[in-house]
Amino acid sequence: MTKKQNKDFTHEIARNLSFFKMLVIYFIVCLIGVAFLLLNFNSLIVNHDKKLTGEICSLVTEKMNDSISYMTNSAENMSAALSAQNHNDLQKLYDELSLSKKGSGYMSIGFVDENQKIYASETEIEEFEKWELLEIAKQAEPVSISAPYRSGMTGQPVYTMFADFTYDNGKNGYLFLTYPLKEIQNMAYTDSLSEDTEIxxxxxxxxxxIQCAGSDNYSIGSWNNAILAMQAQIDNDYQADYAEWKAHMTAGEDTAGITYEIGKKTYTQVYAKIDFMHGWYVVVRIPSRSLSAAIQQFRTSVLMFLGILFVATVIMFVMSHIRETEEKKILENLSIHDPLTSLLNRRAFDYTSSQYLKKSTKNEACLLFIDVDYFKQVNDRFGHDAGDRILVEFSSALNELFNENSYISRYGGDEFVVLVRSADKSEISLKLDKLQKMAGKIKPCDEPEIYGDFVLTFSCGAATFPFDAADVKSLQSAADEALYIVKERGRNGYEWYNNDIQN
Amino acid sequence: MKRIFAFLVGIIMCISFAGCADKKNDATEVKPGPDFFPLTEIKEGRKNIYLIVKTIENNSYWDVLMDGAKDCADSLDCNVYVSGSYAESDWKTQERLLGDAIKANADGVVISPDDSVNLAGKIDEVYLEGIPVVLIDTTANTDNYDICYMTDNLMAGQKAADEMIKQLKNNGVSDDENIQIGIQVGQASSQTVIERLAGFLQFWSKHAPDSWEILHDIKCSNGLPEKALEYAEDILALPQVKGIFTTNSGPTVGFAKALKNNKRTDIVFVGFDYADEMADIVNDEEYHASTILQRQYDMGYTGVESVIGISEGTDIKNKFVDMGVVVVNKDTINQPDIQEILQHN
Incomplete structure (x- = not known):
């Protein structure tokens, strides 16, 4: 049995889906599964973050607004108390209060009387003019807050809060308190997420x-512009969302939120209106990753587990495939080969030869039907082992002569059939002549005194395709017919179909 | 088996490639600034003051400021060493120079920080070493300095916006005309620049007609002259742009060049500082250019004077002194106080 013969046969019986294809499909299915899982997971994280960061931003803005309200309430209470005391000398009151200001949160205190005279230090009076603070004071109903400005005394940003009050029997004036912007920073500080929350x-x-809180302490209190510091940084896909968010603020709505990306980072940002600070809002921003870090870690663990599972499955598949292939090879050998001679068995020969002839309508072929002469007598005279030896050695002779371009089979007990992929009668006849010589040398045992004058011969009928028959069965019948003629003639010879007797 | 092996290798490669991050190195290379060198004659036994400016070379603004520092040192009899960066974006050079001043046991440091935020930590370090620190021109985001002499840039920005509105009206732009104002800043991380921008926008939002719109695409040239010119050309190509505002010298020079190149006499331009290109266009009757001038000579002079005083125990009351600005245009250029400032430019 040649490798070529094996290959032809096993290819035909192999499944259409090879192991490799199945492995690729498995890989694709796994990839789709992981992609689906990731999409779902990411969507879950994003939704979770949006919801949670939105809520935290709202809480922080609420906290800021409450703190500012607390300060304005304090200013209102102080002005109410001063109004109740009905002071008639604001200069005296200013002198008293400015001396006792330490430890009260604000850095300076002063008054504006009904004639817009300012009771404050020289530097502060200059700042009133420079920053048009009297205009802010007039907005106090009952409180107003200035935009932050740089204090000449400290060099740091400050803001001034005004509260209306009465003095000297009903005259209207304003109390003002100047706070460092750091007071607002202190309000903004939160233990949790302090590194990530920007306000x-x-x-x-x-x-x-103006930054009130952030990861970099040195950037706190610095001015910037949202066009440069926010809008210009946001990815293009979110510019429209940002414009909408800003439009809500410009329209004076109390609060609005937005989620956007800068690079690969997702942020949630919420603003809230500040009471009494006309046109100003608290803006809080938190990166989503700070909240989803734990979930992302879990996602990484799941992915690692799936990766390990995938690799383990592939290794298991490959190992199982290798073992299966080896077992299959053994079973295939057993099912298509004659166990004694290793030639094709009858079933395998019929299948392969009929397939060959079906596919080879343009080619020529020759079928040889060979019988070992008087084989039964060999068995009777020398025993079955000797008979087996004869068959094995005869098979080797056939293999040696017809190995290339032929299918060789042991068809029955002492019957051999060979399909030669050529119909060249002279060439095949030469080989049959050689086979006769080789058969003559085959002995049932090694001892001449036992086998004596024993000479092995065979009879062979031959038919050609497509000249003598158009299919395997007809070809076999034609070869069988030729064999019958040889046997009738007394065996030990070969015959071509159509009375073309050679020997 | 080979195919199976190839398949497994393929999977491993896929996983490996998927794990590779695309790392970009977008750092801009800037030549580090030089070590300190003497600004004055160096004599034994005098106090050693270290002056750190934003740009050490080819910048008329900082040359004038150093003139002021040198004149003060000559009159107060002290040594002044000076250095700075080659580009305002290079705050790392200033950080190194502050370290050098500590090592040299400086009697005082006068600095104009390139970056108010990034340099704050190092300024803290110098101050906590007991060395008097005077900030000039630009503040830093820390309390750890003795005094700051600078322009209140928020106010300077407001004055620039006021000038822009006045000049647009003088130039015949009506309140209901739809026009745009282009803005270019020099260094987005500089607090000086940002405060001028903030002041400009603050004043503009309160006093400019609603139909006069600020272009939201605010350009930042990052201290690079070629970028400043390129962005200026881009902004001038927009048909509705009738006004230009620049926050500092770099973009101001860029726009002055671009206006001249394109002969855009219809544009109202308000910038900062008095570089040759800006002086040229302010003095040209055909153009409508105004510039906001700081008193940088006074800053240099007062900075050295103050740091010497502090090192000798003078008590400081206010930490912040606004040196004020003047608006220079065709109408004001001949006023005596402005001529005096221009003499130093």
């Missing part, structure tokens, strides 16, 4: 922002 005050009309 600004933002003026809607100018887009100016």
């Amino acid at each position: 600004w005050l933002m003026e809607a009309d100018s887009d100016n922002i």
Whole structure:
């Protein structure tokens, strides 16, 4: 049995889906599964983050607004108390209060009387003019807060809060308290997420922002502009969302939120209106990753587990495939080969030869039907082992002569059939002549005194395709017919179908 | 078996490639600034003051400021060493120079920080070493300095916006005309620049007609002259742009060049500082250019004077002194106080 013969046969019986194809399909299915899982997971994280960061932003803005309200309430209470005391000398009151200001949160206190005279230090009076603070004071109903400005005394940003009050029997004036912007920073500070939470005050009309909290302590209190610091940084896909968010602020709505990306980072940002600080808003921003870090870690663990599971499955598949292939090879050998001679068995020969002839309508072939002469007598005279030896050695002779381009089979007990992929009668006849010589040398045992004058011969009938028959069965019948003629003639010879007797 | 092996290798490669991050190196290379060198004659036994400016070379603004520092040192009899960066974006050079001043046991440091935020930590370090620190021109985001002499840039920005509105009206732009104002900033991380921008926008939002719109695409040239010119050309190509505002010298020079190149006499331009290109266009009757001038000579002079005083125990009351600005245009250029400032430019 040649490798070529094996290959032809096993190819035909192999399944259409090879192991490799199945492995690729398995890989694709796994990839689709992981992609689906990731999409779902990411969507879950994003939704979770949006919801949670939105809520946290709202809480922080609420906290900021409550703190500012607390300060304005304090200013209102102080002005109410001073009004109740009905002071008639504001200079005296200013002198007293400015001396006792330490430890009260604000850095300075002063008054504006009904004639717009300012009771404050020289530097502060200059700042009133420079920053038009009297205009802010007039907005106090009952309280107003200025935009932050740089204090000449400290060099740091400050803001001034005004509260209306009465003095000297019903005259209207204003109490003012100047706070460092750091007071707002202190309000903004939260233990949790302090590294990630950024808080600004933002003026809607100018887009100016002042940072109140953030990861970098040194950037706190610095001015910036939202066009440069926020809008220009946001990915293009979110520019329209940002514009909408800003439009809510410009329209004076109390609060609005937005989620956007800068690079690969997702942020949630919420603003809330500040009471008494006209046109100013608190803006809080938190990166989503800070909240989803734990979930992302879990996602990484799941992915690692799936990766390990996938690799283990592939290794298991490959190992199982290798074992299966080896077992299959053994079973295939057993099912298509004659166990004694290793030639094709009858079933395998019929299948392969009929397939060959079906596919080879343009080619020529020759079928040889061979019988070992008087084989039964060999068995009777020398025993079955000797008979087996004869068959094995005869098979080797056939293999040696017809190995290339032929299918060789042991068809029955002492019957052999060979399909030669050629119909060249002279060439095949030469080989049959050689086979006769080789058969003559085959002995049932090694001892001449036992086998004596024993000479092995065979009879052979031959038919050609497509000249003598158009299919395997007809070809076999034709060869059988030729064999019958040889046997009738006394065996030990070969015959071509159509009375073309050679020997 | 080979195919199975190839398949497994393929999977491993897929996983490996998927894990590779695309890392970009977008750092801009800037030549580090030089070590300190003497600004004055160096004599034994005098106090050693270290002056750190934003741009050490080819910048008329900082040359004038150093003139002021040198004149003060000569009159107060002290040594002044000076250095700075080659580009305002290079705050790392200033950080290194602050470290050098500590090592040299400076009697005082006068600095104009390139970056108010990034340099704050190092300024803290110098101050906590007991060395008097005077900030000039630009503040830093820390309390750890003695005094700051600078322009209140928020106010300077407001004055620039006021000038822009006045000049647009003088130039015949009506309140209901739909026009745009282009803005270019020099260094987005500089607090000086940002405060001028904030002041400009603050004043503009309150006083400019609603139909006069600020272009939201605010350009930042990052201290690079070629970028400043390129962005200026881009903005001038927009048909509705009738006004230009620049926050500092770099973009101001860029726009002055672009206006001249394109002969855009219809544009109202308000910038900062008095570089040759800006002086040229302010003095040209055909153009409508105004510039906001700081008193940088006074800053240099007062900075050295103050740091010497502090090192000798003078008490400081206010930490912040606004040196004020003047608006220079065709109408004001001949006023005596402005001529005096221009003499130093």
